[in-house]
Amino acid sequence: MSDARVTSLDVARLAGVSQSAVSRVFSGASASAATIKKVRAAADRLGYRPNSLARAMITGKSRMIGLVVAYLDNQFYPLAIERMSAALQARGYHILLIMAGNSTEGIESVMQDLMTYQVDGIVTASVAISSDLTERCAAMGIPLVMFNRGQDGAGLSSITSANVEGGRKVAEFLIAGGHERIAHIAGWQGASTGRDRMRGFLEGMAAAGREPLAVIDGMYHREPAIEATHALMERSDPPDAIFVGNDHMAFAVLDTLRGALGLSVPGDVSVVGYDDVPMAAWESYDLTTLRQPVNRMVEATVETLLGQIEDPARLPQKIEIAGSLILRGSARIPEGWDIT
Amino acid sequence: MSDARVTSLDVARLAGVSQSAVSRVFSGASASAATIKKVRAAADRLGYRPNSLARAMITGKSRMIGLVVAYLDNQFYPLAIERMSAALQARGYHILLIMAGNSTEGIESVMQDLMTYQVDGIVTASVAISSDLTERCAAMGIPLVMFNRGQDGAGLSSITSANVEGGRKVAEFLIAGGHERIAHIAGWQGASTGRDRMRGFLEGMAAAGREPLAVIDGMYHREPAIEATHALMERSDPPDAIFVGNDHMAFAVLDTLRGALGLSVPGDVSVVGYDDVPMAAWESYDLTTLRQPVNRMVEATVETLLGQIEDPARLPQKIEIAGSLILRGSARIPEGWDIT
DNA sequence: CTTCGGATTGCATACGTTTTCATCAACGCT
DNA sequence: AGCGTTGATGAAAACGTATGCAATCCGAAG
Numbered sequence: 001m002s003d004a005r006v007t008s009l010d011v012a013r014l015a016g017v018s019q020s021a022v023s024r025v026f027s028g029a030s031a032s033a034a035t036i037k038k039v040r041a042a043a044d045r046l047g048y049r050p051n052s053l054a055r056a057m058i059t060g061k062s063r064m065i066g067l068v069v070a071y072l073d074n075q076f077y078p079l080a081i082e083r084m085s086a087a088l089q090a091r092g093y094h095i096l097l098i099m100a101g102n103s104t105e106g107i108e109s110v111m112q113d114l115m116t117y118q119v120d121g122i123v124t125a126s127v128a129i130s131s132d133l134t135e136r137c138a139a140m141g142i143p144l145v146m147f148n149r150g151q152d153g154a155g156l157s158s159i160t161s162a163n164v165e166g167g168r169k170v171a172e173f174l175i176a177g178g179h180e181r182i183a184h185i186a187g188w189q190g191a192s193t194g195r196d197r198m199r200g201f202l203e204g205m206a207a208a209g210r211e212p213l214a215v216i217d218g219m220y221h222r223e224p225a226i227e228a229t230h231a232l233m234e235r236s237d238p239p240d241a242i243f244v245g246n247d248h249m250a251f252a253v254l255d256t257l258r259g260a261l262g263l264s265v266p267g268d269v270s271v272v273g274y275d276d277v278p279m280a281a282w283e284s285y286d287l288t289t290l291r292q293p294v295n296r297m298v299e300a301t302v303e304t305l306l307g308q309i310e311d312p313a314r315l316p317q318k319i320e321i322a323g324s325l326i327l328r329g330s331a332r333i334p335e336g337w338d339i340t
Numbered sequence: 341m342s343d344a345r346v347t348s349l350d351v352a353r354l355a356g357v358s359q360s361a362v363s364r365v366f367s368g369a370s371a372s373a374a375t376i377k378k379v380r381a382a383a384d385r386l387g388y389r390p391n392s393l394a395r396a397m398i399t400g401k402s403r404m405i406g407l408v409v410a411y412l413d414n415q416f417y418p419l420a421i422e423r424m425s426a427a428l429q430a431r432g433y434h435i436l437l438i439m440a441g442n443s444t445e446g447i448e449s450v451m452q453d454l455m456t457y458q459v460d461g462i463v464t465a466s467v468a469i470s471s472d473l474t475e476r477c478a479a480m481g482i483p484l485v486m487f488n489r490g491q492d493g494a495g496l497s498s499i500t501s502a503n504v505e506g507g508r509k510v511a512e513f514l515i516a517g518g519h520e521r522i523a524h525i526a527g528w529q530g531a532s533t534g535r536d537r538m539r540g541f542l543e544g545m546a547a548a549g550r551e552p553l554a555v556i557d558g559m560y561h562r563e564p565a566i567e568a569t570h571a572l573m574e575r576s577d578p579p580d581a582i583f584v585g586n587d588h589m590a591f592a593v594l595d596t597l598r599g600a601l602g603l604s605v606p607g608d609v610s611v612v613g614y615d616d617v618p619m620a621a622w623e624s625y626d627l628t629t630l631r632q633p634v635n636r637m638v639e640a641t642v643e644t645l646l647g648q649i650e651d652p653a654r655l656p657q658k659i660e661i662a663g664s665l666i667l668r669g670s671a672r673i674p675e676g677w678d679i680t
Numbered sequence: 681c682t683t684c685g686g687a688t689t690g691c692a693t694a695c696g697t698t699t700t701c702a703t704c705a706a707c708g709c710t
Numbered sequence: 711a712g713c714g715t716t717g718a719t720g721a722a723a724a725c726g727t728a729t730g731c732a733a734t735c736c737g738a739a740g
Contacts, residue, residue: 005480007726018690023728032688047476052456053393053402054726057695062393064457067437072418073618082412085439089450094457097407097437099425110429116392117404117434136387140345251622259623278413282591283599284624347696358720363698372718394696397725 006046015042026050056118065305066114066122068098068107074220074248075277076292077125080147083298084123091306093120100127108133115140121305123147128191143308147301148292150192150318157308157316159301161292161323163193167200168207169325170243170272170290175208176334179241179270182210185218185228185253187245187274194220194245197274201243213239218249225249229256233263240269241331247275247289254285254330270331276323286329296321346386355382366390396458405645406454406462408438408447414560414588415617416632417465420487423638424463431646433460440467448473455480461645463487468531483648487641488632490532490658497648497656499641501632501663503533507540508547509665510583510612510630515548516674519581519610522550525558525568525593527585527614534560534585537614541583553579558589565589569596573603580609581671587615590627594670610671616663626669636661 008022015022015038024031025039027050042048056062065088072078085095096119100107111133114122122137125147134156137144145157174182184201187194198215205212214235216228225244229252232239244250250273257263257271265271273280276291300319308314327333348362355362355378364371365379367390382388396402405428412418425435436459440447451473454462462477465487474496477484485497514522524541527534538555545552554572558565565584569592572579584590590613597603597611605611613620616631640659648654667673 005726009726019727020690020692020729021688023726024689027728029729030687035688049452049456051458051726053396053458054695055728056393057397057697057726058728060695064436072422075415075418078412078418081437082439085437089439094453095437096404097421097425097435099422099429112389113434116389118391118393251624255623283595284591345696349696359697360699360720360722361718363696364719367698369699370717375718391696394725395698397696397727398698400725 005051006048008048008050010046011039011042011048014046015039023050027055060118061120062118063092064094064096064117064119066096066098066111066117066119068100068110068114068122068124068127070100070102070126072099073222074246074275075279076148076247076275076294079277079294080125080298083294084147084302087298087302091302093306102127104128104130111137115142120309121145123301123305124149126191126193141312143305143312145301145305145308147297148193150196155316157304157318159297159304159319159321160193160196161297162320163196164200164203165320166274166290166323167197167202167243168204169200170274171201171204171208171210173325173334173337174241174243174270174272174331175205175210176337177241177270177332178334179239179332181213181237181239182241182243183213183232183239184215185225185232185242185244185249186215187218187249188220189217191220197245213237218245220246220249222249222252225252226256229253230260233257233261233269238269241272242269243272245274247273247277247280247287249273250287250289250330251279251285254287265330266332272325272331276326280326280328288328288331288333289326291323291326293321293323346388348388348390350386351379351382351388354386355379363390367395400458401460402458403432404434404436404457404459406436406438406451406457406459408440408450408454408462408464408467410440410442410466412439413562414586414615415619416488416587416615416634419617419634420465420638423634424487424642427638427642431642433646442467444468444470451477455482460649461485463641463645464489466531466533481652483645483652485641485645485648487637488533490536495656497644497658499637499644499659499661500533500536501637502660503536504540504543505660506614506630506663507537507542507583508544509540510614511541511544511548511550513665513674513677514581514583514610514612514671515545515550516677517581517610517672518674519672521553521577521579522581522583523553523572523579524555525565525572525582525584525589526555527558527589528560529557531560537585553577558585560586560589562589562592565592566596569593569601573597573601573609578609581612582609583612585614587613587617587620587627587629589613590629590670591619591625594625594627605670606672612665612671616666620666620668628668628671628673629666631663631666633661633663 009019012019012022098110121143131153150158150160186198218225244253273287273289276289280287280289349359352359352362361375362379438450461483471493490498490500526538556568558568584593613627613629616629620627620629
């Protein structure tokens with residue numbers, strides 16, 4: 001009914017109590033049963049809800065979390081956002097979403113923006129930030145955790161899957177499958193995930209005395225991955241297996257192998273991805289891939305972040321979550337492996 | 341350096357001016373060149389940035405937009421979010437993101453939450469809301485625009501593609517292609533988009549004196565669409581064309597036809613989708629589909645919303661944006677159509 | 681009946697900004 | 711020189727809430 005915004009003072013007047021009483025009822029402080037009843041009744045009648053911004057001013061806690069995401073092409077991120085949002089909402093937090101592209105200077109200003117909104121914490125997903133910025137966060141007492149990307153600086157938390165181990169598992173799997181010429185279309189080498197997966201892969205190969213046929217940076221994008229596939233298959237000694245740095249690129253590789261090149265998978269080439277996004281299970285792709293456990297990663301992210309918010313003295317953590325290889329139809333399966 | 345939060349008063353003291361002067365410099369009000377210089381210098385030294393929440397309290401404008409999204413499985417929504425975020429950021433707005441699932445009572449409370457954060461406006465994407473709630477928004481003077489979903493209530497804005505017309509176009513296309521038994525796996529009939537596309541489709545069929553072989557509600561989800569595909573193809577008179585209510589379901593239909601059923605597309609069955617998400621252009625699917633122009637829809641959404649924010653007297657609008665049929669390989673193309 | 685203690689309550693202040701208002705200096709014009 | 715005009719500036723109020731502090735109330739214990 002009322003056009004104007006209704007404040008705690010309006011409620012107080014209608015209920016015949018002081019403004020502080022109203023505040024106490026809604027902030028859960030102690031109040032007599034009688035007041036609570038009167039206040040609730042008046043509030044319901046006026047449709048009153050406390051102003052979160054005013055509340056944030058006084059308490060110093062906005063209950064908002066800044067979420068900085070580079071892009072959403074890769075299905076992994078929408079999924080992660082969905083889960084993260086649910087987890088945070090369940091704990092009474094809200095998400096201030098920022099899309100950052102991948103320009104470093106853009107990030108800088110955007111993060112500053114976030115801070116002016118007094119967010120209680122920041123999650124960056126697949127985004128690299130300058131150490132200057134992390135220090136600034138630390139100085140302002142804003143906890144920061146990097147999701148799915150590590151960084152060397154000491155003072156910050158990160159949650160990733162066990163990328164090195166994952167890369168190694170893939171190498172072992174492909175070697176066990178009897179592949180002779182194994183290539184790698186790597187994740188973007190500017191990101192720790194891409195580098196770590198590659199490192200693990202190379203270690204796994206080396207441990208068996210093997211070397212990759214070739215390694216090409218696919219930049220985590222579709223087009224470069226397609227080009228890389230062509231480049232690999234045009235060689236005189238084309239690979240009989242390709243490990244691709246993430247599922248998003250692996251789909252492009254599969255499309256190219258089967259479509260433009262008319263090859264059979266896994267008959268001519270085995271393909272293994274990384275992530276296990278839902279689409280990897282779709283019949284058209286049926287992609288063998290190393291699963292990143294989104295749920296557990298999100299859970300850890302939220303836990304770490306809120307932990308640091310509630311207890312600022314808590315030290316930053318770097319958590320790695322192990323994932324397992326999901327066997328599907330895009331890669332030859334070694335004897336006996338499917339029983340595992 | 342400083343652990344504490346730095347306020348305009350700190351800057352004022354360092355610059356040797358009053359707090360109001362600092363405020364004026366940062367809010368763009370008039371000030372002498374001398375003061376501006378002093379204030380800027382002091383602010384830079386302290387790393388001062390105005391507190392957006394305090395600013396919001398006083399101006400009554402938080403420069404935050406609430407974005408309520410049901411789910412992100414369908415690639416159309418991540419894409420839309422990405423665009424919308426960019427457009428809003430460019431105009432100095434920020435996004436408060438809420439995931440709402442599809443439970444009606446969940447929406448209710450979540451929207452209330454949004455309002456306590458004093459958002460300047462709300463965009464709902466693919467979400468239905470009670471008329472009670474729209475009234476409450478109106479009463480609080482919070483503009484609301486529904487993205488990709490219409491609703492009959494008079495007082496609210498919505499941006500959709502021209503769904504009826506789109507459905508009709510698909511019908512005409514499939515009829516022109518000489519298909520004899522045309523079926524429809526419809527979008528969720530609880531949503532206006534699903535109903536409108538179906539209505540247009542039926543109108544188009546009727547205009548040619550035809551009737552659909554069958555119509556099944558696919559709920560906009562993958563599983564129901566797969567079941568519907570099986571149900572259709574098990575008939576004694578299976579369809580030779582299927583119009584699917586959106587791309588997300590169409591991918592499931594294609595997977596099922598080609599995979600489990602071993603059929604050829606478009607040899608045995610033509611398939612047409614709706615949305616034209618990027619994935620529709622991928623080689624594996626190569627889906628003929630009716631394009632929803634995301635960019636223009638987002639542009640219109642932002643325009644409408646900000647228009648209403650700046651001028652509250654502006655009337656709500658229902659905007660429909662026409663899309664065109666994108667011809668690809670999943671449906672037989674009528675003689676001469678590809679030249680269009 | 682008095683006194684003590686704990687639970688409630690109201691008053692006033694604080695949070696960090698924008699904005700109105702009055703003051704003041706400077707300046708051009710008659 | 712006097713006067714009005716303009717532009718800059720500081721003091722103070724306001725936004726809507728939480729909370730420390732003092733006052734008050736109530737019942738129970740003595």
